[in-house]
Amino acid sequence: MGTFYNNAVCDIYIGRSAGAKLIQDIRNAKKNVKIVSPYLSPSLIKELIFLHNKGIEISLITTDEIEDFYGNEKNINKLIIQEQQVDEDAKQSYDSLKNLSGILLFVMIGLAIVLIPLIFFLQQPKFGFGFIAVVLLFLIRNYIVGEIRNKKIYHYTYRQLFPFKVFVSPGQGSGSINKTFIHSKIYLIDDEIAYMGSLNFTAKGVKENYETRIRTTDPNAVHKIVEEVNRLLSDSELAERDVQYWGSQLYSEPIN
Known part of the structure; x- marks a missing residue:
């Protein structure tokens, strides 16, 4: 050199x-x-x-x-x-998970709205077991939200x-x-x-x-x-x- x-x-x-x-x-x-x-x-x-x-x-x-x-x-x-660059397959999966998360949230809120009057206004404590389903839906949605956060769609x-x-x-x-x-x-x-x-x-x-x-x-x-x-x-x-x-x-x- x-x-x-x-x-x-x-x-x-x-x-x-x-x-x-x-x-x-x-x-x-x-x-x-x-x-x-x-x-x-x-x-x-x-x-x-x-x-x-x-x-x-x-x-x-x-x-x-x-x-x-x-x-x-x-x-x-x-x-x-x-x-x-966008990974189209990952993007499709990401969008599907977001839609599913939204649906689960809607179902959780709707179920809670139905259960609360049944328990307190109709004096039917047995409907309280319905909140087990709400908790399960919450856990499932929480898992899906984690998957959404970790889904890599951009390179x-x-x-x-x-x-x-x-x-x-x-x-x-x-x-x-x-x-x-x-x-x-x-x-x-x-x-x-x-x-x-x-x-x-x-x-x-x-x-x-x-x-x-x-x-x-x-x-x-x-x-x-x-x-x-x-x-x-x-x-x-x-x-x-x-x-x-x-x-x-x-x-x-x-x-x-």
């Missing part, structure tokens, strides 16, 4: 607002944007979603250190789409809004022997402009932090960078977070 290229022609920037030109180039993309950044901010995820909706092809490589995964504004939810799968990989950070308990942390910050616009440096795709990195970055349109250099990013996107041996796992962590999954 790795790429070396010598004598590239590039611009160098050091200081605050190192991402101003980068954001401008990303917003002006005509075909595609490819990003490698271990950290992301919600506002910049929105930028990628906006470009995707405009028809720009987006590819993203990040880590499970995503800034807004555990926060209140989880824009990662917009990158992972939940799709719900869930997840898909990505656009292609992205989330690599597992070392120390996250994945069980992987891989210790490599994807710490690179690489940005490609239309496979013609490349940025590299210390600049994360975060609000602070783009605007506030004292960062370093280079920008190059050198065709040979850009070609080498494109090859490396494409390799990470298509054929990496590093441990990844599975989209189905992440989806199940992000969304609730009611069973019925």
